[in-house]
Amino acid sequence: MRKYACLLTLVMFLAPALGCARTAPPAPTPSPSQPTPAPPTAPLVPTQISLYTSTPTATPTPTSMPTSTPVLPTQTPTPAPTSIPPTPTPSSEATPAPPTHTPTPSATPDAGPTIIDFSASVSEADPGDTITLQWQSSGGTKATLYHLLRSGQYGHFWEVEPNGSMEYTIPPESRNWEGFQLFVYDDADRSARAGVTVTLRCPDDWFFSPAPDECPSSPPIFTDGAEQHFEHGVMLWNRAEDHIYVLFDNAHPNWKGFVDRWEEGDPESDPNIVPPEGLYQPVRGFGLIWREEPGVRDQLGWATGPEVGYPTAIQRTSRYKYNDTYIQALDGGVWKLGPEGSVWVYRPKE
Secondary structure (H helix, E strand, O other), X not given: OHHHHHHHHHHHXXXXXXXXXXXXXXXXXXXXXXOOOHHHHHHHOHXXXXXXXXXXXXXXXXXXXXXXXXXXXXXXXXXXXXXXXXXXXXXXXXXXXXXXXXXXXXXXXXOOOEEEXXXXXXXXXOOOOEEEEEEEEEOOOEEEEEEEOOOXXXXXXXXXXXXXXXXXXXXXXXXXXXXXXXXXXXXXXXXXXXXXXXXXXXXXXXXXXXXXXXXXXXXXXXXXEEEEEEOOEEEEEEOOOOEEEEEEOOOOOOEEEEEOXXXXXXXXXOOOOOOOXXXXXXXXXXXXXXXXXXXXXXXXXXXOOOOEEEEEEEEEEOOOOOOOEEEEOOOOOEEEEOHHHOOEEEEOOO
């Protein structure tokens, strides 16, 4: 505003001068050629125009100020990228999270007892051998040592210290393996368990060959025997077990076992039972089973010949359950009786 006031004052100051200038030109009017140039010269007054022009010259000063103002916005974006790095900061704060999990494993030693070692003095032994069991544990206050039955169930047990050893004599009749389980307890009744197995070498051979690929339960039993054939099966007897085995051709079960109940002095046969010609009524122990056990007579039919005595042998597999029985046959072959009356097979002598 002060600029415009100065310009106005300057104009007002120059106005009279401009008026005087206009009265001056008419004086030299006598020259006809000058009246035309004179008026333009007088009103143009270069000084006035230059003075007005000087006013815009001052205008660049404000123009330079807007120029400096844009510099500020260019500086303002510069910090903006700097504000992006805070993004990593949260990830660095997440790093302390794992340390909070680290203390959890440190509590593991208090989780209960631990069995460091449980072993036997040998990995293989013979039935009847004495072996040493040894164990080492931590965090326990008491322990129990179990002997495993052949079925895998817990059998006899001993209350023992959490760290120690014990001698054990393998029974002579044991076969295949001996197993043990150790339990270690703490005062909170938390426990740790470990097991050890000792393989047993087979001490016996089969009485026939080719032999099964497993250990027999005992040496063969050599004893007196008898064998009789029927229309639909066979009957076998042995003195050692005092047992009679009845093998059916077409029946279920395929074979049955009976205790020989016949005693000396009992009737050997029933005179009222008359067999067809060429066939026989069984006598003594075979006859008693044939006559009195339900279904045996019907399933076997008549005997095709008399019973014959001979030296026989018996042997069984050593599984804890479902064992096969092998009986020496009259002709030197072998009768194989499967478990639980399931099946029987005759194996000729080789």
